[in-house]
Every structure is written in C-alpha cells, then in structure tokens.
Amino acid sequence: MSQITPALRxxxxxxxxxxxxxxxxxxxxSDVTLHEDVLDRIMELRPDLEEGFVRGMTAIAGMSAAExxxxxxxxxxxxxxxxxxxxxxxxxxxxxxxxxxxxxxxVSNPKKPAPVPEYIANGMLKRVIDRGxxxxxxxxxx
Amino acid sequence: xxxxxQNVADVLIIGGGASGGVVAKHLxxxxxxxxxxEQGDHVDPSEFAGDKPEWELVSKxxxxxxxxxxxxxxxxxxxxxxxxxxxxxxxxVGGSTLLYxxxxxxFLPSDFRVKTLDGVADDWPITYEDLVPYYNILDEELGLAxxxxxxxxxxxxxxxMPPHPIGKVGMKAVKGMDQLGWHWWPGSNTIPxxxxxxxxxxxxxxxxxxxxxxxxxxxxxxTHWTFAIKNGAKLITRARVKExxxxxxxxxxxxxxxxxxxxxxxxKANVVIMCASSIGTPRILLMSESGKFPNGLGxxxxxxxxxxxxxxxxxxxxxxxxxxxxxxxxxxxxxxYSLQFYETDKSRGFVRGAKWGITPVAGPFSLRGGQDNDPxxxxxxxxxxxxxxxxxxxxxxxxxxxxxxxEEHNRVTLSDELTDSDGxxxxxxxxxxxxxxxxxxxWHIERVIEAIEASGCTGYTVSNxxxxxxxxxxxxxxxxxxxxxxxxxxxxxxxxxxxxxxxxGSVFVTCSGLHPTATITASALRSVDxxxxxxxxxxxxx
Numbered sequence: 001m002s003q004i005t006p007a008l009r010x011x012x013x014x015x016x017x018x019x020x021x022x023x024x025x026x027x028x029x030s031d032v033t034l035h036e037d038v039l040d041r042i043m044e045l046r047p048d049l050e051e052g053f054v055r056g057m058t059a060i061a062g063m064s065a066a067e068x069x070x071x072x073x074x075x076x077x078x079x080x081x082x083x084x085x086x087x088x089x090x091x092x093x094x095x096x097x098x099x100x101x102x103x104x105x106x107v108s109n110p111k112k113p114a115p116v117p118e119y120i121a122n123g124m125l126k127r128v129i130d131r132g133x134x135x136x137x138x139x140x141x142x
Numbered sequence: 143x144x145x146x147x148q149n150v151a152d153v154l155i156i157g158g159g160a161s162g163g164v165v166a167k168h169l170x171x172x173x174x175x176x177x178x179x180e181q182g183d184h185v186d187p188s189e190f191a192g193d194k195p196e197w198e199l200v201s202k203x204x205x206x207x208x209x210x211x212x213x214x215x216x217x218x219x220x221x222x223x224x225x226x227x228x229x230x231x232x233x234x235v236g237g238s239t240l241l242y243x244x245x246x247x248x249f250l251p252s253d254f255r256v257k258t259l260d261g262v263a264d265d266w267p268i269t270y271e272d273l274v275p276y277y278n279i280l281d282e283e284l285g286l287a288x289x290x291x292x293x294x295x296x297x298x299x300x301x302x303m304p305p306h307p308i309g310k311v312g313m314k315a316v317k318g319m320d321q322l323g324w325h326w327w328p329g330s331n332t333i334p335x336x337x338x339x340x341x342x343x344x345x346x347x348x349x350x351x352x353x354x355x356x357x358x359x360x361x362x363x364x365t366h367w368t369f370a371i372k373n374g375a376k377l378i379t380r381a382r383v384k385e386x387x388x389x390x391x392x393x394x395x396x397x398x399x400x401x402x403x404x405x406x407x408x409x410k411a412n413v414v415i416m417c418a419s420s421i422g423t424p425r426i427l428l429m430s431e432s433g434k435f436p437n438g439l440g441x442x443x444x445x446x447x448x449x450x451x452x453x454x455x456x457x458x459x460x461x462x463x464x465x466x467x468x469x470x471x472x473x474x475x476x477x478x479y480s481l482q483f484y485e486t487d488k489s490r491g492f493v494r495g496a497k498w499g500i501t502p503v504a505g506p507f508s509l510r511g512g513q514d515n516d517p518x519x520x521x522x523x524x525x526x527x528x529x530x531x532x533x534x535x536x537x538x539x540x541x542x543x544x545x546x547x548x549e550e551h552n553r554v555t556l557s558d559e560l561t562d563s564d565g566x567x568x569x570x571x572x573x574x575x576x577x578x579x580x581x582x583x584x585w586h587i588e589r590v591i592e593a594i595e596a597s598g599c600t601g602y603t604v605s606n607x608x609x610x611x612x613x614x615x616x617x618x619x620x621x622x623x624x625x626x627x628x629x630x631x632x633x634x635x636x637x638x639x640x641x642x643x644x645x646x647g648s649v650f651v652t653c654s655g656l657h658p659t660a661t662i663t664a665s666a667l668r669s670v671d672x673x674x675x676x677x678x679x680x681x682x683x684x
Contacts, residue, residue: 045200046203089199102534103534110343110346111307111346113304117305128293128327131325133294134484135293135485136252138269
C-alpha cells in the first residue's frame with residue numbers, strides 16, 4: 001500500500017515548483033499536476049522510486065521548499081535523485097511541456113534513404129574517397 | 143556427433159544471445175538436434191518502452207544496460223568493486239543484442255596481427271581474410287544497411303540495403319570532418335531501411351539501445367532464434383546453468399541447471415558450446431571445477447580462463463549546436479563514423495587506436511551520463527529550463543571506442559560476496575584501465591574536440607571515461623595454437639576438453655577498436671562450419 005500521504009504530496013508540489021519554476025513560456029511543476037495523477041503514474045511505472053521519495057519527503061517535513069531541497073542534496077543523495085527524477089520525468093512527459101520545448105517525443109517517423117544523399121551530391125564523400133585507402137592490409141607472415 | 147537417445151542433445155548451447163542464435167540456426171539448418179539453456183526470458187518487442195511517453199523513465203531501470211541497475215532475477219549481478227568499468231549486458235533470448243544499437247562493423251586486417259604490426263599483445267591464429275566468407279553470410283542474414291566503398295576497409299564488402307539518412311546531426315558532424323580533411327563514412331547498421339526477413343523497416347524511434355518496439359533492429363531473437371526454433375531447436379528459458387559436467391574420460395557430458403521453479407535439472411549432450419559472453423562463459427566454466435579440472439573446466443593447460451578481459455573503455459563528447467538538429471530521430475546506431483586515427487602511429491605516445499561514431503541524443507535525459515543520471519540533477523542547479531533549451535534536439539555525441547590490450551590481471555573470477563537469485567556466485571570483475579588506454583583516450587578526445595569546433599558547434603561536454611560502458615566484452619577464453627597460451631583453438635575447441643567449444647567473444651585474442659558482434663558471430667559461424675565438416679569424427683561421451 002502506498003505510503004504517499006496528502007501531506008507528502010503537498011510538500012512535493014512545493015518542492016517541484018522550486019526545482020522546476022515557471023517562466024514566460026514554460027509551466028511550473030505544479031501546473032502539470034506533478035504531485036497528483038502524474039506522481040501516481042510514475043509510481044506505477046517505477047515503484048522502486050517510492051522508498052526514496054517517501055524517505056526524502058518525510059525528512060524535509062516542516063522545512064521550506066528551498067531548505068528541503070538543500071537538505072536532501074547535502075544529506076540524502078539517493079532520495080534527492082529519486083525525487084528529482086520523478087519531478088523531471090513527470091514534467092517532460094507532459095504534452096504541453098514537450099510542445100513548449102519543441103520535442104515531439106520518440107515517435108514513428110519513417111523516411112526512405114534518398115537515392116543520392118546530400119553528402120554525395122555535394123562532393124563531400126568524394127573527398128574522403130579521393131584521399132585513398134587508410135587501412136593496413138594483412139601482413140605476409142610466411 | 144548424433145545420438146540415438148532422444149534425451150541427449152547432439153549439441154547443447156549455453157546462452158541464447160547473438161552467438162548462441164547463430165550457432166543454433168546453422169546447426170539446425172544442417173539437421174543437428176540442438177538444445178539451448180538460456181537463463182533469461184523471451185522479450186516481445188511490445189514490452190519495450192521506446193514508443194511510449196515514459197520511455198526515458200522506464201529505461202533508467204527496466205531497460206538499463208547495467209544488470210546491477212536493472213536488478214531483475216533473470217539476470218546475474220556483477221561484483222565490480224575492483225573494476226574501472228562496469229559490464230553492460232542482458233540475459234534473455236537475443237541476449238545483449240536486445241539492448242545494442244546494431245552498429246555493424248567488421249574488424250580490420252591489422253586487428254588480427256597486433257603483435258606483428260605493433261609489437262604488442264598477440265596475433266590471432268586467423269586472419270581477416272579467414273572471416274570474410276562468414277562476415278558476408280551474416281551481413282546478408284541481418285540485412286546490413288550501409289554504403290560500400292569505405293577506403294578504411296579492404297574492398298569487396300557488399301551492403302544489403304542503402305544506409306539510413308544521416309540527418310542534420312550527421313551533416314553537422316561531417317562539416318567538421320570535411321574541413322579538417324579527416325576520414326568519415328556513413329554508418330553501417332543492421333537496422334533495415336525496408337522490411338527484411340520478417341522484421342519491419344526502421345521508423346526512427348531512436349531508442350535502439352533500450353529495445354526496438356518496431357521489431358526492426360537486428361536483435362538475434364528476431365534474426366536467428368526465430369529460424370532456429372522453426373528448424374526444431376529446443377530453447378529452454380529461465381534455465382540457469384550451474385555446471386558443465388564431465389565424465390572420467392574428460393569429455394563434457396552436458397549441464398546441470400536450475401529451472402524456473404528452482405529445481406535442479408540435467409541436460410545431457412554430445413557436444414557443449416558456450417555462448418554465454420566473456421563474463422558468463424568463464425563464470426560457468428570456473429563454477430565447473432572438479433578433480434579433473436581443479437581450476438575450472440578447460441583451464442588445465444593454460445590457466446588463462448577468465449583472464450585477459452577486455453571491455454573497450456569508452457569516452458564521449460556531447461556537442462551543442464545553436465540550430466535545431468532533430469537529434470531525437472533514430473536510428474540510434476551510428477549516423478557516421480571515422481577511422482581517421484584507427485591505425486597505430488607511435489608518435490602519438492601510444493599504440494593502437496579507436497573508432498569514433500556519431501550518435502543522436504534523443505530525449506531530454508539522454509545525454510551521456512544520462513545513465514548515471516547526473517544531468518538531471520545538474521540541470522536544476524544551472525536552471526532546468528535554460529539547460530534543456532540548449533540541449534533538447536540540438537545535441538549529438540562523438541563516442542570513442544578505445545582498443546584496450548589484453549592483460550592477465552584484468553579478469554573474471556567468482557565473487558565471494560555476491561550471488562545471483564539462485565545463490566550461485568556472481569562474477570567478480572577486476573579491471574584497471576592501462577596507461578596506454580588512458581593516453582589513447584585523452585589524445586582522441588582532444589582530436590574529437592577539434593572536430594566539434596570545426597563543425598561550428600557552440601559548446602561541448604566531455605565524459606572521459608564513461609564508467610558504465612562495458613558493452614564489448616572479450617578475451618577470457620582466448621583462441622590460439624599453443625595450449626599453454628590459449629584456452630581454445632582457432633575453431634573455438636577447448637585444448638583440454640575436445641567436445642567443449644567456446645563461440646562467444648571470449649575467444650578474442652585482442653579486441654580491436656570496433657564493435658564486436660560482427661566478429662563474434664562470424665567467428666562462431668566459422669566454428670560451426672568446422673564442427674559440421676568434422677561431425678562424423680567428433681569424439682563424444684555417450
């Protein structure tokens with residue numbers, strides 16, 4: 001059973017907004033509901049991250065988000081990494097964020113090789129060929 | 143070597159990876175009754191995450207190339223306390239090729255004559271020319287996409303289909319190489335650009351190194367095991383080999399393995415072929431010590447079993463471009479490569495050389511070091527938005543594969559601290575990067591930076607060396623003609639056990655600076671050819 005309580009979620013929301021602040025063009029962490037459904041989805045995909053998340057967020061209970069981030073960085077690198085991975089992964093999986101940074105994701109994008117690639121048409125490859133062979137043949141050892 | 147007893151395999155293969163697949167397919171093509179014991183599972187391409195939004199998150203665990211990070215029971219862990227490099231491998235049908243990038247290159251003629259040409263290490267007992275017929279068969283079976291005529295190679299290699307587009311990434315890198323007058327060539331990859339022998343055409347997901355969801359890449363479950371099984375090969379998964387057994391005559395009689403329910407079972411065979419990788423094979427043979435073979439099976443004459451481990455230390459430079467490069471586009475095999483500084487020039491202060499390759503950098507977290515996760519954390523401190531604005535879609539990487547030379551102190555033994563999920567000892571890796579390798583990598587990285595600057599990139603970051611880079615494992619049961627200086631002969635047959643063969647990268651005498659799978663499988667195929675030619679004279683135990 002998940003140990004992620006509403007209080008930990010709230011603290012994670014605040015921490016996520018320190019880690020991933022908003023800008024004129026980019027949403028902040030909480031804008032993409034990192035602390036809600038996204039957190040649940042990540043825990044489904046990576047249940048191994050829950051231990052570090054719960055330990056780290058529990059350890060910084062009562063601290064400001066900035067203090068909590070610094071505390072984790074200094075005292076619990078594993079939890080720091082796990083929480084950071086959760087935040088960053090959740091953020092960059094969001095379609096709005098991907099659109100904002102111009103990243104379509106790893107999607108099917110088939111393309112047939114050109115009959116005459118650019119590097120052949122513009123003579124670049126010919127210059128390599130014209131410099132001649134550069135390998136050492138098998139020596140005669142008889 | 144055939145047996146009338148249906149419980150006795152003509153040939154028992156240990157390991158269902160690349161070399162195991164080649165051996166199984168070609169033996170069953172010839173009517174040989176084959177059983178293979180593979181400790182991992184089948185993986186269906188739909189299980190890979192490359193076509194899903196969570197790809198990078200999942201890949202940092204389930205599909206990570208380091209078994210110590212994956213931590214799944216069908217793998218075995220590695221004891222790397224005393225190693226500069228961590229081995230990358232995967233146990234399953236297709237083996238580590240499930241997670242390789244299918245960069246497909248032959249070794250060069252000089253790779254087989256290192257002693258003669260450069261005065262170091264040893265020559266192989268075979269030549270480049272000996273392997274050419276087998277290279278040709280494998281190029282065809284895998285569907286090699288590339289461009290013939292590279293002046294860094296002897297002429298004559300036929301490509302099966304045209305190379306993949308090199309894209310904006312490749313053209314950016316070429317600009318620098320062209321300006322410097324250095325060698326480069328479009329990458330050769332066994333990733334089909336059109337449907338080929340039951341596999342689909344590549345649609346450029348760019349996630350080859352974490353499994354191909356398109357069923358395009360030449361993982362050997364798709365290229366060879368499919369056909370071997372149709373031929374009648376019996377492939378037993380979740381079968382963890384504990385010991386190769388021998389009789390009083392010193393012949394191998396089969397294997398004892400632990401099945402998926404934890405029960406100990408026995409598989410008898412007339413011939414045993416090890417295809418478990420340069421770490422798995424010595425591990426199993428060392429576990430198979432007996433009164434007749436007190437230092438491990440097949441290790442009486444030379445004492446070299448497990449020694450001379452080579453791992454291809456690897457360094458990389460990520461180059462940043464101001465203009466968008468669509469660097470998420472695959473395939474993740476090399477877009478272009480260079481062999482400009484491959485051959486020895488002793489004026490550089492070291493011997494041998496390295497292959498360079500350009501690979502695209504796919505998602506936000508895929509920068510080198512993404513496997514040890516540093517970039518994400520560093521990105522926060524530098525301002526996550528500005529970092530990713532500079533990198534996503536605008537980065538490519540020059541990777542440098544160093545040829546490391548064989549040294550006996552670099553070795554695989556059995557760990558006294560770590561075990562797998564069945565309680566069998568994990569392999570202990572002792573590996574120290576040599577001074578020659580260190581100098582080689584440093585020198586090459588300086589040249590790579592020159593190439594990046596010449597290409598007009600605005601910045602770069604260097605990873606030299608990368609610790610989690612041991613994809614290319616070799617040397618731990620080296621081939622040779624002298625039983626005191628080698629573990630197997632030129633056909634992979636043990637000098638000490640005449641019906642025991644090694645057909646994986648363990649047999650390498652030196653490791654070249656090139657991707658090894660073409661040579662591992664060509665050598666394996668040559669061994670199969672020899673075995674079939676001599677099948678009626680093969681001495682068997684049963």
